[in-house]
Amino acid sequence: MRRGVGIGGINQQLLEKAKFSEKGSELARDHLEKLAKQFETFRDNLEKFAEKHRNEIKKDLKFRQQFQDMCATVGVDPLASSKGFWSQVLGVGDFYYELAVQIVEVCVATSAQNGGLISLDELLLRVRKARGKSKSAQDVSTDDILRAIKKLRALGDGFAVIEPTNGQGRILIQCIPGELSMDHTAILNSLQTRSSFTKEQLRDQLKWSDERIEAAIDFMVKEGLVWIDNNGRYTEYYFPGLFTAQRVTNGESV
Amino acid sequence: MADRLAWTDGQLHFGEVTITTQGGVSIHDGSDKTDYQKGFVTLTSHRILWKDKSAQVELALSAIVFCEKKDALLTSKARLVCTLSRGQEPKRPGPFSSSRYDEIQFEFRDGGCNDFLRLIQEELVKKRWLLQPVKPSATTTNDQLHRTGISGIENHLAHQLNVQHQSISGAFQDLNKLMQQAKEMVSISKTIANKIQEKRSDLTSDETIRFRSYLLSLGIDNPVTKESAGSQYHTSLAKELANLLEKALKDTNGIMTLSDAFCRINRARGYELISPEDLLNAAVHMEELGLPVRLRVLSSGIKSFELTNRNEKKDLEEIASLVKTVTSMSADQLANQLGIPVIVARERLIAAETNSLLCRDDSIEGLRFYPNLF
Numbered sequence: 001m002r003r004g005v006g007i008g009g010i011n012q013q014l015l016e017k018a019k020f021s022e023k024g025s026e027l028a029r030d031h032l033e034k035l036a037k038q039f040e041t042f043r044d045n046l047e048k049f050a051e052k053h054r055n056e057i058k059k060d061l062k063f064r065q066q067f068q069d070m071c072a073t074v075g076v077d078p079l080a081s082s083k084g085f086w087s088q089v090l091g092v093g094d095f096y097y098e099l100a101v102q103i104v105e106v107c108v109a110t111s112a113q114n115g116g117l118i119s120l121d122e123l124l125l126r127v128r129k130a131r132g133k134s135k136s137a138q139d140v141s142t143d144d145i146l147r148a149i150k151k152l153r154a155l156g157d158g159f160a161v162i163e164p165t166n167g168q169g170r171i172l173i174q175c176i177p178g179e180l181s182m183d184h185t186a187i188l189n190s191l192q193t194r195s196s197f198t199k200e201q202l203r204d205q206l207k208w209s210d211e212r213i214e215a216a217i218d219f220m221v222k223e224g225l226v227w228i229d230n231n232g233r234y235t236e237y238y239f240p241g242l243f244t245a246q247r248v249t250n251g252e253s254v
Numbered sequence: 255m256a257d258r259l260a261w262t263d264g265q266l267h268f269g270e271v272t273i274t275t276q277g278g279v280s281i282h283d284g285s286d287k288t289d290y291q292k293g294f295v296t297l298t299s300h301r302i303l304w305k306d307k308s309a310q311v312e313l314a315l316s317a318i319v320f321c322e323k324k325d326a327l328l329t330s331k332a333r334l335v336c337t338l339s340r341g342q343e344p345k346r347p348g349p350f351s352s353s354r355y356d357e358i359q360f361e362f363r364d365g366g367c368n369d370f371l372r373l374i375q376e377e378l379v380k381k382r383w384l385l386q387p388v389k390p391s392a393t394t395t396n397d398q399l400h401r402t403g404i405s406g407i408e409n410h411l412a413h414q415l416n417v418q419h420q421s422i423s424g425a426f427q428d429l430n431k432l433m434q435q436a437k438e439m440v441s442i443s444k445t446i447a448n449k450i451q452e453k454r455s456d457l458t459s460d461e462t463i464r465f466r467s468y469l470l471s472l473g474i475d476n477p478v479t480k481e482s483a484g485s486q487y488h489t490s491l492a493k494e495l496a497n498l499l500e501k502a503l504k505d506t507n508g509i510m511t512l513s514d515a516f517c518r519i520n521r522a523r524g525y526e527l528i529s530p531e532d533l534l535n536a537a538v539h540m541e542e543l544g545l546p547v548r549l550r551v552l553s554s555g556i557k558s559f560e561l562t563n564r565n566e567k568k569d570l571e572e573i574a575s576l577v578k579t580v581t582s583m584s585a586d587q588l589a590n591q592l593g594i595p596v597i598v599a600r601e602r603l604i605a606a607e608t609n610s611l612l613c614r615d616d617s618i619e620g621l622r623f624y625p626n627l628f
Contacts, residue, residue: 082527
């Protein structure tokens with residue numbers, strides 16, 4: 001039958017349209033069946049993989065990082081749910097969720113002193129301490145911590161990662177909600193090897209107006225992030241969080 | 255540390271394989287320029303080889319401690335920075351007799367730095383040069399004398415490390431295969447999800463539920479899962495958690511932040527811990543399930559759990575009268591008093607203020623609240 005001519009043509013078109021939408025659903029169902037089959041195969045393969053390599057993930061930092069990077073490239077999140085495959089079969093979940101709990105506990109314990117600002121290195125040190133002395137307890141990297149923190153953000157409790165400018169320098173973790181503006185982070189990032197500053201230093205380094213400097217300092221003092229030392233010739237302001245960070249960098253214990 | 259470079263004839267050794275090659279690469283001793291500009295660099299399982307019209311040099315991968323990328327600047331293209339170890343092997347003849355630096359930089363003038371970095375890092379993990387100690391084909395007599403003496407020990411160490419590293423490189427290969435499969439499933443899922451979104455699919459609701467459970471299992475993030483009415487897992491989790499939390503909330507004055515809850519719940523479980531997202535997904539459904547505990551988002555954006563039968567007004571009045579007894583209070587004082595976190599205390603005080611029960615006094619000494627006498 002020729003297409004598009006007369007009533008017969010219209011009927012034909014309608015018929016084809018109906019077939020098309022039918023085909024559309026058929027395709028989705030087909031896809032689903034295909035997915036189901038692949039899923040089963042995948043589950044078997046994952047279980048075999050887990051039998052062989054489960055320990056590697058727990059113990060080997062680099063392997064774990066590679067694993068996470070590959071998941072990200074492929075588009076799966078092994079930590080999304082403890083009901084997920086990865087968690088159940090490989091046990092990756094428990095590793096990271098336990099780490100998340102330890103991170104929260106360290107942050108709560110230290111926030112009274114540092115106002116909720118802690119360096120990644122200090123956090124790592126304290127978490128390792130909390131995990132105990134066995135070697136496997138020590139096999140935690142900064143990458144692991146950053147991933148656990150990423151997941152913790154779902155809880156909305158104000159975890160933020162403050163990266164240094166230009167990618168060089170200390171990474172800080174903020175664990176108390178409260179917006180740190182770009183000015184505040186600029187001050188933090190200017191203190192790579194120090195934990196304190198004076199208004200004069202800021203003026204020289206950042207070339208800001210006095211009002212701008214004072215506004216930033218006032219906010220941070222109020223929030224408990226910065227302490228004032230006015231015993232010296234110049235009033236010094238310092239971040240307790242960075243003070244301990246410095247000690248950690250120098251290899252002292254905390 | 256360009257003194258670690260050695261002359262070579264470029265011949266592959268027994269068991270060595272070529273990984274990749276890149277042209278337009280210049281060698282820098284630390285950050286100093288050298289005469290070795292714009293040559294071809296080849297990564298093998300054992301060495302980095304570099305050559306141009308006039309010379310050919312090699313760098314053993316075993317000498318590399320780690321590699322990283324230095325981003326391009328105005329004056330230079332992206333560089334691969336390799337930090338080298340001082341090394342106990344005798345120095346083999348090479349273009350430099352000494353160097354002040356601990357690193358060698360390879361400048362990738364024609365690009366290719368990222369790929370090279372990735373591949374070299376893989377090789378540094380695999381450490382294939384340990385599987386068979388490589389005997390260079392052309393060596394001086396000095397070298398040979400050294401190697402026969404130490405090689406016995408080297409072999410033994412290599413064997414030990416070999417066992418460990420083989421298992422890891424085997425793991426990588428298995429992991430790669432797994433990821434390929436996962437990738438396929440991700441792409442099929444996208445197709446299905448698209449069809450659902452464009453309403454071009456006639457999947458039954460049962461089939462859609464099955465599909466969502468696949469997404470959940472694989473950890474695929476997808477708008478379809480977000481609109482879900484709550485998988486069965488999260489609904490039953492919600493009920494289980496509500497029970498636990500109801501008891502805990504009685505001790506914390508009826509309100510608890512989500513991260514506090516997360517810690518308590520997982521500490522109590524000990525194993526088969528739940529993820530933060532699981533907690534959130536369970537929490538959002540609590541109210542509609544009529545559970546005694548519900549999710550509450552405080553004004554500062556903090557998410558917390560509270561007892562459903564909490565009376566907000568009564569609660570705030572209690573706080574206001576508490577403040578009155580001590581004339582004024584700050585958030586930490588209230589936190590101490592009630593045994594709640596500072597951020598929650600602050601939010602409570604602000605809420606009381608919004609309801610005209612308290613006034614604030616904001617100074618550099620902090621935020622304090624007073625009873626509202628106006």
